[in-house]
Amino acid sequence: MSTEGRGQGAAPASLDTPILSVENLVTEFRTGGGWYPAVRDVSFTVQHNETLAIVGESGCGKSVTALSIMGLVPPGNGRISGGHIRFAERDLVALDEEEMRKIRGDRISMIFQEPMTSLNPVLTVGFQVAEALCYHRDMDRREASAAALDLLEQVKIPSARQRFADYPHQFSGGMRQRVMIAMALACRPELLLADEPTTALDVTIQAQVLSLLAELKATYGMAMIFITHNLGVVASIADRVAAMYAGEIVEIAPVNQLFARPAHPYTELLLRSIPRVDRDTGNLSVIAGQVPALGAMPTGCRFAPRCPLREAVCTLRDPPLVALADAPDHHVRCWLRAPPVGGGHD
Amino acid sequence: MSNIAAAAPSASRGSSYALQQLARAFNANATSWIGLVTFLVVVALALLAPVISPYDPLNQDILARLQGPSMSHWFGTDSYGRDILSRLLWGARLSLVISTVSILAAMVIGGIIGILAGYIGGRFDMVVMQVMDVLLSFPSLIMGLMVVAMLGANMGNLMIAIALTAIAPFARIARAPTILVKERDYIEACRALGYSDLRIMTVHILPNIVAEILVMGSLWLATAIRIEASLSFIGLGVRPPTATWGGMIREGFENILDSASLSIFPSLAILLVVFSLNMLGDGLRDAIDPKLRGGE
Numbered sequence: 001m002s003t004e005g006r007g008q009g010a011a012p013a014s015l016d017t018p019i020l021s022v023e024n025l026v027t028e029f030r031t032g033g034g035w036y037p038a039v040r041d042v043s044f045t046v047q048h049n050e051t052l053a054i055v056g057e058s059g060c061g062k063s064v065t066a067l068s069i070m071g072l073v074p075p076g077n078g079r080i081s082g083g084h085i086r087f088a089e090r091d092l093v094a095l096d097e098e099e100m101r102k103i104r105g106d107r108i109s110m111i112f113q114e115p116m117t118s119l120n121p122v123l124t125v126g127f128q129v130a131e132a133l134c135y136h137r138d139m140d141r142r143e144a145s146a147a148a149l150d151l152l153e154q155v156k157i158p159s160a161r162q163r164f165a166d167y168p169h170q171f172s173g174g175m176r177q178r179v180m181i182a183m184a185l186a187c188r189p190e191l192l193l194a195d196e197p198t199t200a201l202d203v204t205i206q207a208q209v210l211s212l213l214a215e216l217k218a219t220y221g222m223a224m225i226f227i228t229h230n231l232g233v234v235a236s237i238a239d240r241v242a243a244m245y246a247g248e249i250v251e252i253a254p255v256n257q258l259f260a261r262p263a264h265p266y267t268e269l270l271l272r273s274i275p276r277v278d279r280d281t282g283n284l285s286v287i288a289g290q291v292p293a294l295g296a297m298p299t300g301c302r303f304a305p306r307c308p309l310r311e312a313v314c315t316l317r318d319p320p321l322v323a324l325a326d327a328p329d330h331h332v333r334c335w336l337r338a339p340p341v342g343g344g345h346d
Numbered sequence: 347m348s349n350i351a352a353a354a355p356s357a358s359r360g361s362s363y364a365l366q367q368l369a370r371a372f373n374a375n376a377t378s379w380i381g382l383v384t385f386l387v388v389v390a391l392a393l394l395a396p397v398i399s400p401y402d403p404l405n406q407d408i409l410a411r412l413q414g415p416s417m418s419h420w421f422g423t424d425s426y427g428r429d430i431l432s433r434l435l436w437g438a439r440l441s442l443v444i445s446t447v448s449i450l451a452a453m454v455i456g457g458i459i460g461i462l463a464g465y466i467g468g469r470f471d472m473v474v475m476q477v478m479d480v481l482l483s484f485p486s487l488i489m490g491l492m493v494v495a496m497l498g499a500n501m502g503n504l505m506i507a508i509a510l511t512a513i514a515p516f517a518r519i520a521r522a523p524t525i526l527v528k529e530r531d532y533i534e535a536c537r538a539l540g541y542s543d544l545r546i547m548t549v550h551i552l553p554n555i556v557a558e559i560l561v562m563g564s565l566w567l568a569t570a571i572r573i574e575a576s577l578s579f580i581g582l583g584v585r586p587p588t589a590t591w592g593g594m595i596r597e598g599f600e601n602i603l604d605s606a607s608l609s610i611f612p613s614l615a616i617l618l619v620v621f622s623l624n625m626l627g628d629g630l631r632d633a634i635d636p637k638l639r640g641g642e
Contacts, residue, residue, distance in 0.1 A: 072537055076468075105539030112538070117531040122553040131549070132539050183539065 018045035019088065019223045020069070020191055026082035027061075027068045029294065035081070036294040038064045040247045042083070043321070046191065051217065051224040053238035053255070055231060055270070059291055061247040062227045066193045069225075070110055071100040087191065106136040109184035113196040115177035119168035125179050126152070126164035132186040151182040155212060174205035178212065185216060192217070192224045198233060210237055231274050235259060240329075243267045246291055246302040249321060253330040263324060263332040266303050301335065309336055378629025384622035388615075392438035401429035403436040403589045412605040422607040424597055426587075430611055433589035438615065440590050444501060445570035448508035453563050455509070456516025461547050461555075463517065464524030475521065478514040486511040486573050494582040501584050504577060508570045519562045523555040565627035568620040575616050591616050 027039040039061040046052045054062045067073050068080055071092060085092040087108065092100065104110075112118045119128060130148035133139045139147065145164075152160035155178040168176055177197060184192060194213065198206040214237055217224050226237055234241055235255065242252040243266065251264040262268040272285040289306040292298055298305055304314040313335050321333040322340050332338035391398070400420075407427035414422045421430035459478070463471040484492075486508075493507035527533065528551065536546045571591075577583040578592025579599075586593055591612040598609025 070538055072534070101540045101542065103540065104537070105541070110535075110538040112531060112535055114531050118535045120532045120536075120550050120554070123550070131541075135539070135541060135545070180535070183535075 017089075018047050020225075021045040021086045022065070022069070022083070023086070024083040025065065025068055025080065025085065027064050027073055027078065028081045029064075029078045030076075031294055034295070035079070036297075037081075038078075038247055038294060039068065042244075042247075042249055044242055044249060044252060046223045046225060048190075048223055049217075049221055050239045051214075051226055051237055053226045053228060053234040053241045054244055055228060055234055055241060056244035057229060057291055060244040062229075062244055063195055064247075065244070066110065066195050066225065066227055069193060070104060070108065071095070071097070072104075102136075105132055105184075105189075106187045107189055108191045108193065109187070109189040110193040110195065111177075111180050111184050111197045113199050115173050115180055115200060118180055119171075119176055121168055124165045124167055125171065126166075129179065129182050129186060132183055136187045148182070148186070151186055152179070154216070155179070155182045155185075157182075174201055174209060177201060177205075177209055181209075181213065181216070185220065188220055188222070190222055192222055193227070194224060195227045196229070197226075199228070199230070206233070213237065231271065243270065246297065248302060248333060249331075250303065250333045251331065252321075253327070257327060257330050261330075263330065263337045264303075264334050265307050265309050265337070269308075301333075311336060375629040375632065377625045381622045381625030381627075381629060384618065385626060388438060388619050388622070389442060391435055392442050395432075395435035395439055399429075399432035399435045401432040403428060403433040404587055405429075412601060412608065414605060414607055421611045422605060424594070424605075424608050425601050428589075430594070430608065433594060434591070434611060434615055437589040437591045437594060437612065438619075440501075440584060440588065441571050441574055441616075441619070444505055444574050444584075445508065445567050448505040449512060449563055449566050449570050451505070451509040452512035452516050452566070453559060456513040457520045457559055459513065460517035460520025460522075461524050461551060464521040465528055465543065465547055465551065467525070471521075475517070478517045481510070481514040482518075484511070486569065487576055490573055490577050491580075491582060494577060499577075499582045499585065504574060504583055507577070508573050511573065512566050512570065515566065516559065516562060520555060520559055523558055524551055527551050527554045561627055561630045564623055564630060568623035568627070571616060571619055571623075 021043075022045070023043050025039055025042040026037050028035040028037045030036075042061070042065055044052065054065065056062050064073070064078075067078075069085055069087075069092065073080060080093050083093065087103070092103070095103070119125070123131075126145060126148055129151055130139075130141070130144035133144040133147050134141065137144070149160055149164055152164065157163060157175060157178055163170070168179070171179065177200075181197075197213070198209050201209060210233060213224070213226075226234070228234060238255045240252065241255050241258045242249050243258075243264065244250065245266050251258065251262065251267045253263075258267065259271065262271050266287070269285060269287045273287065275284055287306060292302065292305070298315065300313075300315040300317055301307070301319050304310050307314065317335075319333050319335045319338075320340055321331050322338045324330045324332060324338055405428060407423070409427065410419070410423050411425055411427040412423060413419055413427075416422070419429050419431070421434065423429060424433070459474060463474040481489075489511045490504075490507040493510060494503055497503040497506065533546060533550060536550050541550075574583060574590070575592030575595065578590045579596045581596065583592050584590050594612040595609050595616075598605070598607075598612065601608055
């Protein structure tokens with residue numbers, strides 16, 4: 001596979017078009033006898049050099065969205081049944097496995113949540129980092145090892161040269177996550193998907209890994225989708241935030257806007273449930289109820305059963321994702337907070 | 347940079363970790379050492395047969411037939427006056443070659459089948475493993491009989507027969523850990539890096555399961571020697587006058603009333619080798635089991 005003709009700035013015009021645009025994505029899973037959408041009508045774009053954070057509770061479809069982009073939805077039990085994922089002017093949904101494999105790890109990479117188990121225990125760290133380069137770049141072992149050492153130094157593994165031939169069990173969790181990052185970045189991807197990369201780490205290590213990611217993102221000039229349930233992390237790393245609930249994006253806005261003026265009741269409640277040191281409210285608020293099961297989605301707005309603002313229309317019809325009247329880049333899926341222009345909700 | 351080039355070869359050996367673990371488990375177990383040393387002595391004697399055997403194994407001396415152990419013939423002579431010790435040493439070469447080649451073949455073929463079945467799963471796995479179960483349902487001797495009866499009795503067919511009986515067990519031993527390993531996060535990470543299925547199987551799964559296959563191999567080596575001897579004993583092995591342990595026991599059996607040593611010494615040889623290999627394999631298996639399971 002050729003290495004030229006790609007990379008940032010190859011075609012200046014393409015900088016205006018998003019690197020990734022997901023349109024009306026529907027990903028379904030089979031439970032029991034039927035297929036149920038775990039991700040429904042999800043649309044968003046990611047610009048070059050941008051970090052989009054996807055936040056939401058467990059099971060809201062964050063990870064499924066990422067797996068859909070990677071083409072790693074487990075066949076047999078899962079399928080992408082609708083929508084498009086456009087990456088570099090190609091629709092990833094339409095690509096076959098062979099073509100998708102050339103993109104994975106090369107132009108789109110992913111970092112997983114669990115650094116302790118995401119490295120092969122019987123292969124040396126150096127080998128595993130070099131492997132991606134051998135595979136996608138056709139480097140010989142010697143070149144790849146040199147490049148891998150360079151990468152390990154970039155992700156700030158102390159005395160990387162000595163540790164090159166060490167096995168994963170000789171590394172701590174934070175160090176393993178750095179190795180995972182080095183592997184993901186080996187081929188200088190244009191888009192990095194980070195699926196809760198800091199969740200399994202200690203808080204101090206979290207901060208280190210986050211700043212490392214931000215730094216590498218800047219040097220490599222790549223776009224990043226950062227998946228997390230931790231809103232505190234979002235504030236420090238994201239440019240824009242998409243909040244997901246029950247398989248749908250309920251709100252998407254620039255990070256400052258979302259934190260200053262959350263429009264969807266769910267986002268608002270989510271923000272209110274973060275512990276803050278600068279406010280002395282005694283009790284954290286809790287969102288009553290729980291995420292509906294995949295097979296038992298309510299009609300109308302999916303958040304309606306838990307929503308304090310619920311009105312009659314909410315349980316009858318699906319709200320669309322529409323821009324706020326005074327903020328065109330702030331989209332909200334709510335009948336009350338963002339009524340569609342022209343069509344009332346009666 | 348030169349430093350890294352030096353480090354690279356050691357980093358590129360995926361199975362070295364598994365072998366290190368095997369060695370560590372090995373050292374902790376005395377019986378496996380006894381087994382290994384005994385087996386290596388037998389191998390050395392077999393290799394040195396042309397140098398150390400006192401007589402030509404085919405040289406007949408009809409006047410000295412069916413003698414008991416003496417200074418000139420340590421283990422005595424057979425019904426044609428051939429030196430039993432020399433025939434044992436030469437027979438060891440044959441037994442070891444036949445069993446090693448057939449088990450290596452079974453290990454490779456069975457291993458590939460097992461990894462493929464475990465990795466692909468689904469209907470493929472079901473069909474393949476059912477075929478393996480059918481193979482497994484034949485007692486090894488019956489299977490050997492059928493193959494040799496169909497193809498004829500010679501060394502190559504003997505190896506095919508033994509390999510055929512051993513493929514199914516190797517497929518099973520390779521499949522089970524493959525199913526376990528393929529669900530691990532690091533295999534998912536491999537997919538996210540765009541690696542092909544072939545690469546995932548050979549570079550990432552195989553080193554994780556190779557130790558278990560090797561342990562199985564040492565146990566099956568003993569079985570192979572036994573099957574070879576059994577087939578030779580019933581006359582379906584390598585044709586006389588070539589010296590084989592099974593064939594020698596057969597001859598001894600026919601002359602048991604005249605000379606017991608003719609059947610005793612080859613029997614002891616088989617016993618020694620089978621016992622040493624079983625000690626080796628058992629020791630390895632006992633030592634390696636908990637470590638491989640808990641090591642991740």
